[in-house]
Amino acid sequence: MLRGLKWKFILYAAVVLFAILLLLPTLTTQLPSWYSKIIPSEKIHLGLDLQGGMHLILEVEAEKAIESYVERIRNDLRDDLKGNGIPFGKLEREKNNQIVLEVSGNREKLERLLSQRYAIMRELSSSPLEQGIWRVVLVLDSRQAEQVKKNAIDQALETIRNRIDQFGVSEPEITLQGTDRILIQLPGVRDPQRAINLIGRTALLEFKLVDEEGDLEAALKGDLPEGDIILYQRSVDPKTGGVRKIPYLLKEKTLMTGEYLKDARVAIDTQFNEPYVALEFDDVGGKLFEQITGANVKKRLAIILDDNVYSAPVIQERIPGGRAQITGRFDMKEAGDLAIVLRAGALPAPVKIIEERSVGPSLGQDSIRQGMISILISAALVVLFMIFYYRLSGIIADIALILNVVLVFAVLAIFRATLTLPGIAGLVLSVGMAVDANILVHERIKEELRWGKTTRAAIDQGYHRAFTTIIDSNITTVIAALFLYQFGTGPVRGFAVTLFWGIVANIFTAVFVTRWMFDYLTLKVGMKKLSI
Amino acid sequence: MELIPPNTRIDFIGKKKYTIWISAVAILLSLGSIFLHGGLRYGVDFAGGILIQIRFSETADISEIRDALDAMGSKEANVQNFGGGNEFLIRIEKTSEDLEKMSKNIQAALQERFKGKALEIRRVEVVGPKVGKDLKQKALWAVGLSFAAILIYVAWRFRTVAYGLGGIVALFHDILITYGAISIFQLEYSLPLLAVILTIIGFSINDTIVIFDRVRENIKKMRKENLETIFNVSINETLGRTILTSGTVMMVVLILFFFGGPVIHDFTTAFIIGLISGTYSTVYIASPVVLFWERHVSGRRGRG
Numbered sequence: 001m002l003r004g005l006k007w008k009f010i011l012y013a014a015v016v017l018f019a020i021l022l023l024l025p026t027l028t029t030q031l032p033s034w035y036s037k038i039i040p041s042e043k044i045h046l047g048l049d050l051q052g053g054m055h056l057i058l059e060v061e062a063e064k065a066i067e068s069y070v071e072r073i074r075n076d077l078r079d080d081l082k083g084n085g086i087p088f089g090k091l092e093r094e095k096n097n098q099i100v101l102e103v104s105g106n107r108e109k110l111e112r113l114l115s116q117r118y119a120i121m122r123e124l125s126s127s128p129l130e131q132g133i134w135r136v137v138l139v140l141d142s143r144q145a146e147q148v149k150k151n152a153i154d155q156a157l158e159t160i161r162n163r164i165d166q167f168g169v170s171e172p173e174i175t176l177q178g179t180d181r182i183l184i185q186l187p188g189v190r191d192p193q194r195a196i197n198l199i200g201r202t203a204l205l206e207f208k209l210v211d212e213e214g215d216l217e218a219a220l221k222g223d224l225p226e227g228d229i230i231l232y233q234r235s236v237d238p239k240t241g242g243v244r245k246i247p248y249l250l251k252e253k254t255l256m257t258g259e260y261l262k263d264a265r266v267a268i269d270t271q272f273n274e275p276y277v278a279l280e281f282d283d284v285g286g287k288l289f290e291q292i293t294g295a296n297v298k299k300r301l302a303i304i305l306d307d308n309v310y311s312a313p314v315i316q317e318r319i320p321g322g323r324a325q326i327t328g329r330f331d332m333k334e335a336g337d338l339a340i341v342l343r344a345g346a347l348p349a350p351v352k353i354i355e356e357r358s359v360g361p362s363l364g365q366d367s368i369r370q371g372m373i374s375i376l377i378s379a380a381l382v383v384l385f386m387i388f389y390y391r392l393s394g395i396i397a398d399i400a401l402i403l404n405v406v407l408v409f410a411v412l413a414i415f416r417a418t419l420t421l422p423g424i425a426g427l428v429l430s431v432g433m434a435v436d437a438n439i440l441v442h443e444r445i446k447e448e449l450r451w452g453k454t455t456r457a458a459i460d461q462g463y464h465r466a467f468t469t470i471i472d473s474n475i476t477t478v479i480a481a482l483f484l485y486q487f488g489t490g491p492v493r494g495f496a497v498t499l500f501w502g503i504v505a506n507i508f509t510a511v512f513v514t515r516w517m518f519d520y521l522t523l524k525v526g527m528k529k530l531s532i
Numbered sequence: 533m534e535l536i537p538p539n540t541r542i543d544f545i546g547k548k549k550y551t552i553w554i555s556a557v558a559i560l561l562s563l564g565s566i567f568l569h570g571g572l573r574y575g576v577d578f579a580g581g582i583l584i585q586i587r588f589s590e591t592a593d594i595s596e597i598r599d600a601l602d603a604m605g606s607k608e609a610n611v612q613n614f615g616g617g618n619e620f621l622i623r624i625e626k627t628s629e630d631l632e633k634m635s636k637n638i639q640a641a642l643q644e645r646f647k648g649k650a651l652e653i654r655r656v657e658v659v660g661p662k663v664g665k666d667l668k669q670k671a672l673w674a675v676g677l678s679f680a681a682i683l684i685y686v687a688w689r690f691r692t693v694a695y696g697l698g699g700i701v702a703l704f705h706d707i708l709i710t711y712g713a714i715s716i717f718q719l720e721y722s723l724p725l726l727a728v729i730l731t732i733i734g735f736s737i738n739d740t741i742v743i744f745d746r747v748r749e750n751i752k753k754m755r756k757e758n759l760e761t762i763f764n765v766s767i768n769e770t771l772g773r774t775i776l777t778s779g780t781v782m783m784v785v786l787i788l789f790f791f792g793g794p795v796i797h798d799f800t801t802a803f804i805i806g807l808i809s810g811t812y813s814t815v816y817i818a819s820p821v822v823l824f825w826e827r828h829v830s831g832r833r834g835r836g
Contacts, residue, residue, distance in 0.1 A: 354660035363654040370793040378784040483678035
């Protein structure tokens with residue numbers, strides 16, 4: 001028995017010591033560098049509700065990615081039909097994944113083209129309209145559509161990660177939630193609106209030609225020439241703050257996008273002393289740009305970002321070297337953010353912010369301070385009450401309670417868990433159950449003593465009897481916590497995590513550690529009468 | 533030290549014909565209040581909408597904020613003082629329009645209007661309607677499934693479904709009463725209050741199992757007694773522990789209630805009611821359900 005006591009002590013002390021070592025990185029930053037090589041130096045993170053910062057959930061509109069994918073196929077198909085000399089009338093996208101096509105002439109030629117180059121488009125139906133004209137409906141293969149969606153979401157995640165990295169936030173968290181949502185946590189962000197503009201912007205850069213022959217006035221009245229679109233340039237008057245929208249009649253076809261960008265930087269216009277964004281294309285993009293400008297000298301090329309025209313300068317000559325610039329009335333911050341999003345690349349599909357929570361740093365501190373003070377007061381009262389009511393045994397219970405909290409925090413640190421308000425509620429519940437476990441044991445020992453048992457027998461019986469009660473009630477709660485974790489979301493999970501580990505720690509401290517202390521006092525110290 | 537003298541024999545179960553009315557009235561009040569108010573007052577977390585918390589460096593007039601919001605066309609905004617004369621909550625329950633843009637406009641308008649007063653935007657929450665609905669649904673599922681698991685585990689440990697049922701019925705009772713309190717005090721049902729509900733579930737089932745456990749032990753010892761007596765003895769034997777545990781927790785919650793500040797005031801109000809209900813329901817809901825089931829359904833004539 002005495003030998004067993006020694007081994008138990010070594011085991012329990014080792015667990016507690018390890019827990020304290022795990023907690024040190026959270027408590028202090030001044031640890032020697034060798035420390036992190038031996039002990040995992042993960043920290044407990046405070047949730048944004050406690051620390052201040054910003055929490056965003058974005059929904060990637062992946063259907064739109066399919067739409068633009070099919071749109072690209074339609075453009076390719078038009079070129080191929082022309083190239084193969086297949087006469088066609090209507091060629092339109094329907095819904096987001098279908099192309100409707102009206103062709104005449106040699107069907108075999110068409111079938112060959114479709115099966116050779118457009119295998120990912122399944123032929124949904126084909127029916128004769130009138131003499132020699134067929135209406136063919138193509139639909140994007142559903143497996144391919146899934147792939148496009150998945151790629152879009154992966155790419156959106158990657159792009160947003162890049163943008164935030166360049167924005168410079170310490171310890172951001174960017175994760176996929178479910179299938180099409182992106183959870184973003186930015187601790188300590190001071191200007192949430194700016195962060196939103198940076199993250200949520202699609203940043204699709206396009207170059208399109210201005211339709212010089214088309215009639216803008218007529219187009220604005222609804223008579224839009226075939227293959228044209230109208231986009232606007234927003235210009236803000238710096239004096240009045242009023243917004244003016246200038247319409248442009250553009251060729252719908254996009255000549256080039258931002259995918260060939262190598263770099264985007266802020267530069268200062270020496271003439272007007274205004275910042276602009278200088279673009280640099282990669283080799284392929286440079287050649288393409290040279291080709292486009294060479295073929296359209298004296299025409300106007302519109303530079304469009306997210307359907308807003310930024311400028312439409314006249315191409316004076318062929319531009320080699322792959323450089324261009326975006327001007328507009330930017331201030332330095334705007335130009336800098338624009339350069340970041342262009343460098344990080346466009347989002348493959350628009351994103352929608354479906355949840356935003358931002359907490360200013362002062363509020364986070366306030367809620368921590370106020371919460372901490374009242375938690376400390378109540379913890380002190382519980383500790384004092386246990387000593388007052390149970391005397392020496394109360395001190396044993398208090399040691400167990402403190403160990404309990406230390407262990408839970410150590411586990412939270414290893415798993416890099418984030419402590420939020422619901423998480424603290426889970427912790428409070430588990431501490432409440434730890435108090436209860438101690439009370440159960442003590443009351444049971446007292447009962448056994450009343451029935452005339454010796455001190456030793458009362459301790460043995462007390463623990464033995466209380467054990468089943470504690471196990472039953474704790475396991476029931478653990479089961480509930482597991483289910484809440486498995487099926488709950490964010491806050492419900494935060495609650496479940498601290499509750500689960502709180503109860504695991506509780507069984508260890510309230511059942512095994514306190515037992516050791518009682519055994520030590522009665523067997524080793526030789527205490528005859530229990531102070532309980 | 534003894535809180536409860538040994539051999540205390542209060543006839544708890546015998547009073548159940550009176551307490552059933554207490555529970556019935558409490559449940560009716562809860563349901564009535566929820567019904568009359570047309571459901572709970574959901575916060576932004578669940579209903580979707582915008583919440584903006586602002587603070588001025590000096591005391592400000594609430595009507596001035598209302599004016600500023602009216603001027604920009606946000607007539608449905610609800611402005612409320614939030615602890616002290618310089619801190620306010622602005623709430624907009626809206627689910628259709630572009631919330632993100634609206635929140636941006638409101639913030640800009642406020643900054644513009646109160647330029648001189650050092651306005652600080654302390655908290656912004658914008659929750660799309662789908663998010664809130666998702667959260668509600670997922671939480672409901674999680675709680676429902678955990679109830680089923682509790683029922684199965686308790687029924688297995690106690691070798692009869694009666695105890696599992698007793699525990700679950702008591703849980704429903706406590707949740708209903710707590711929601712009733714939330715409705716009667718017109719607290720805003722948001723995430724922290726969901727955390728309260730989860731915590732109450734934990735405490736209530738814990739309390740119930742402690743007494744059931746003693747009953748299980750006493751059934752073996754007191755073979756001649758009927759189940760009602762055994763429940764009474766068990767409740768009396770564990771009375772000291774019940775008062776100590778619930779009392780300690782109540783002490784903590786009361787401290788949080790008085791000193792925790794406005795942020796957790798709603799939280800603790802609901803908690804106090806739930807805690808009382810959870811302790812009460814062990815004796816007057818969970819135990820009578822077991823007694824009823826064992827007598828009338830499993831036909832053991834009140835023997836365990």
